[in-house]
Amino acid sequence: MSEDIKVDKVMDLKGMPCPMPIVKVSKGIKDVEVGQVIEAITTDPGALADFPAWAKTSGNEILKTDQQEDLIKFYIERKA
Amino acid sequence: MKVNTAKKEEVPYKGEHLVKLEEIENQVSELRTQLESLSKSSPENKISLIVFSGDLDKALASLIIATGAAAMGMDVVMFFTFWGTPILRDKGKKVGGKDFMGKMFGTMLPKGVCEVKLSKMNMAGMGTVMMKSLMKKKNVASLEQMLELAAEMDVRIYICEMSMDLMGFKREEMIEYPNLTFCGVAKFLEEAQNSKVQLFI
Structure with a gap:
């Protein structure tokens, strides 16, 4: 599934409740260059609404969302 | 644009051209100053929170939002x-030199994030203890951790000088925080005025 997206950094955010996933991702995305992609793995169901909202506001792009039972994976491209 | 086209239609006599041109120039410069003041007063990408409550739950909510x-x-x-x-x-x-009322407020009010109680179901402290252990179990950050995080993320904190004075608190007994300012209502309003979001908690 994710073969077509080249991931430059993986962030394990499992078990972290709100607001930690977006707090960590907003910091983590600064570690990659513009155009690079991070894969954020979370177990917070609220993230399904939160990540797109965060991406829209911060000007980054979610390329793909992968949900397998409790695990949600976001592929986020740094845009700004 | 609107001004220009409207004015062009209104020029019936050749002799009045110069006068009209001057009028247009005046209007344009007036519009320009209006635009400048508008862009100055338009809200920034900023949120201003008033933390009025001393309850654990409300403080936590405000720090999560922040x-x-x-x-x-x-x-x-x-x-x-x-x-x-x-x-x-x-x-x-520990600070000395407080008057009787100051000492009383000092002992009766929570001393820092660790002593803050729930607004509901406190049950003489039992509820708060239970909530704290539940928060730990569910990985929810404590007030202390949230404050540290806020400091890391450049959240600015203002403390109301009047409240401090009323309750007899001294500046020396407040926490070390990188972006801490003691101020009055005007400072907050200045920030709130050009914030997109303002909340009272």
């Missing part, structure tokens, strides 16, 4: 006033 907003790239200002001020006291600091 750090979340910072994560979303917003400029964040928290104004701690009234019952919110004791949250920012440092447990380890």
Whole structure:
């Protein structure tokens, strides 16, 4: 599934409740260059609404969302 | 654009051309100044929170909103006033020279984030203890951790000087925080005025 997206950094955010996933991702995305992609793995169901909202506001792009039972994976491209 | 086209239609006599041109120039410069003042007063990507409550739950909510907003790239200002001020006291600091009322407030109000109680179901402290252990179990950050995080994320904190004075708190007994300012209502209003979001908690 994710073969077509080249991931430059993986962030394990499992078990972290709100607001930690977006707090960590907003910091983590600064570690990659513009155009690079991070894969954020979370177990917070609220993230399904939160990540797109965060991406829209911060000007980054979610390329793909992968949900397998409790695990949600976001592929986020740094845009700004 | 609107001004120009409207004015062009209104020029029936050749002799009045110069006068009309001057009028247009005046209007354009007037519009320009209006536009400038408008762009100055338009809200910035900023959130201003008033933390009035001294309850654990409400303080936690305000800190979650504050750090979340910072994560979303917003400029964040928290104004701690009234019952919110004791949250920012440092447990380890002792100051002398307080009058009777100051001492009384000092002992009766929570000394820092660790002593803050729930607004509901406190049950003489039992509820708060249970909530704290539940928060730990569910990985929810404590007030202490949230404050540290807020500091890391450049959340600015203002403390109401009047509340401090009223309750007899001294500046020396407040926590060490990188972006801490003691101020009055005007400073907060200046920030709130050009914030997109303002909250009272």
